[in-house]
Amino acid sequence: MLSTVPSPPPLSETDVLAALAPEGGRHEAVGDVTDTAVRIMLAAADAFAERGFHATTTRDIASRAGLSPAGVYVHFASKEVLLFELSRRGHSRARDLLVAAAQAAPTPTDALRAMVGGFSRWHAEHYELGRIVQFEFRHLRPEHRDEVLHLRKEIDHVVAGVLREGVATGEFEVVDIPGTALALLSMAIDVARWYTPDVRRTPEGIEETYGELAVRLVRAA
Amino acid sequence: MLSTVPSPPPLSETDVLAALAPEGGRHEAVGDVTDTAVRIMLAAADAFAERGFHATTTRDIASRAGLSPAGVYVHFASKEVLLFELSRRGHSRARDLLVAAAQAAPTPTDALRAMVGGFSRWHAEHYELGRIVQFEFRHLRPEHRDEVLHLRKEIDHVVAGVLREGVATGEFEVVDIPGTALALLSMAIDVARWYTPDVRRTPEGIEETYGELAVRLVRAA
DNA sequence: GTCTATATCCTGATAGAC
DNA sequence: GTCTATCAGGATATAGAC
Numbered sequence: 001m002l003s004t005v006p007s008p009p010p011l012s013e014t015d016v017l018a019a020l021a022p023e024g025g026r027h028e029a030v031g032d033v034t035d036t037a038v039r040i041m042l043a044a045a046d047a048f049a050e051r052g053f054h055a056t057t058t059r060d061i062a063s064r065a066g067l068s069p070a071g072v073y074v075h076f077a078s079k080e081v082l083l084f085e086l087s088r089r090g091h092s093r094a095r096d097l098l099v100a101a102a103q104a105a106p107t108p109t110d111a112l113r114a115m116v117g118g119f120s121r122w123h124a125e126h127y128e129l130g131r132i133v134q135f136e137f138r139h140l141r142p143e144h145r146d147e148v149l150h151l152r153k154e155i156d157h158v159v160a161g162v163l164r165e166g167v168a169t170g171e172f173e174v175v176d177i178p179g180t181a182l183a184l185l186s187m188a189i190d191v192a193r194w195y196t197p198d199v200r201r202t203p204e205g206i207e208e209t210y211g212e213l214a215v216r217l218v219r220a221a
Numbered sequence: 222m223l224s225t226v227p228s229p230p231p232l233s234e235t236d237v238l239a240a241l242a243p244e245g246g247r248h249e250a251v252g253d254v255t256d257t258a259v260r261i262m263l264a265a266a267d268a269f270a271e272r273g274f275h276a277t278t279t280r281d282i283a284s285r286a287g288l289s290p291a292g293v294y295v296h297f298a299s300k301e302v303l304l305f306e307l308s309r310r311g312h313s314r315a316r317d318l319l320v321a322a323a324q325a326a327p328t329p330t331d332a333l334r335a336m337v338g339g340f341s342r343w344h345a346e347h348y349e350l351g352r353i354v355q356f357e358f359r360h361l362r363p364e365h366r367d368e369v370l371h372l373r374k375e376i377d378h379v380v381a382g383v384l385r386e387g388v389a390t391g392e393f394e395v396v397d398i399p400g401t402a403l404a405l406l407s408m409a410i411d412v413a414r415w416y417t418p419d420v421r422r423t424p425e426g427i428e429e430t431y432g433e434l435a436v437r438l439v440r441a442a
Numbered sequence: 443g444t445c446t447a448t449a450t451c452c453t454g455a456t457a458g459a460c
Numbered sequence: 461g462t463c464t465a466t467c468a469g470g471a472t473a474t475a476g477a478c
Binding site: 071 | 461462
């Protein structure tokens with residue numbers, strides 16, 4: 001169901017790149033930007049995820065990308081624009097995953113399992129981009145925050161929609177649909193906070209566990 | 222059950238103070254530090270929660286506390302020490318709440334409802350301190366991080382313990398105890414990320430909803 | 443214990459040569 | 461498009477008077 005997400009080797013570059021690229025391909029899959037711009041985005045993603053937006057310096061990003069500090073500004077107008085690009089692409093990718101999982105499943109139960117499982121797995125496999133998406137949001141400038149907020153609302157809406165369908169078919173019993181959607185997303189989002197490749201759990205195991213927990217949370221008694 | 226948490230007026234100072242004070246009292250309840258040190262901690266908590274640790278300046282903290290920048294250093298050796306004090310006290314308080322809720326409940330089901338409900342409510346009522354505790358953790362220096370890590374493990378342990386009890390009594394059916402404990406805590410922790418007083422949900426409503434969701438997640442079929 | 447003043451270093455971003 | 465050099469301001473923290 002979520003097989004459009006490739007399973008890349010545990011290299012940070014490939015990992016973040018896979019999360020940024022809609023087709024899961026190589027550099028040209030990011031498509032609308034140059035090779036150097038991609039390198040800068042990958043460098044910034046590493047740095048932001050590791051140290052946070054404000055603790056990351058432009059020199060840090062530049063050196064990771066193999067450029068001088070000035071070289072970054074040919075491609076991005078500011079450090080905040082770089083955060084915005086990562087945030088926007090990451091949110092889009094996460095939303096696309098959820099929508100694809102919802103559409104591919106035959107029943108609301110299967111859809112919910114695939115969505116929460118897949119979303120949780122994504123936040124583990126791509127925990128660097130996941131952290132940026134979920135935890136650096138408030139450091140965007142207001143106009144950029146507003147744009148990303150639309151994507152966040154779409155994500156909430158997809159989950160709530162599946163819950164409503166499940167209630168309609170009688171598969172689910174949900175007292176508070178938006179509240180439950182929020183709690184389900186919280187479980188998955190929080191994975192990005194605690195997951196690292198050093199941890200004993202695997203993204204696949206997380207997908208399995210969290211998908212089942214989601215179904216337990218809403219299934220009719 | 223969680224009535225040891227006072228319901229303060231919606232003033233940020235009182236709110237953070239209540240979360241810092243073991244007895245829920247006034248300034249002297251924080252006890253081991255001077256009045257001015259408390260004022261600085263409250264100012265720092267406001268600033269860290271609002272803008273994040275690295276985006277907060279020492280001038281920012283000082284002016285919120287009504288001091289000159291130099292005035293802060295009489296009471297705290299560095300900005301990071303201030304973060305550590307807030308983090309340590311906040312973690313202790315959160316752990317104490319969980320332990321009290323676990324001990325006061327007659328059954329594992331009641332205990333889990335009270336723990337997850339109360340922990341969620343705490344992350345709403347004290348969302349400022351909650352954000353610091355949960356999301357500024359990585360900005361601590363290694364030795365301080367280690368000390369706080371002990372408190373975090375105690376929190377995990379209390380929840381896992383109640384799950385084990387519930388499995389033993391037959392009330393719960395849990396495949397993966399540490400994984401489920403983690404997911405339950407994730408739901409509650411993530412409240413601090415999205416909650417603000419502007420949001421439509423109330424801390425009391427969150428307590429009710431999340432307590433019930435927790436029970437649904439683990440109860441035997 | 444608090445202040446004013448400041449040391450010292452670092453920050454995001456730009457100018458202009460190549 | 462990339463570099464070296466640098467600007468202008470801001471950062472944490474300290475010195476020393478009161």
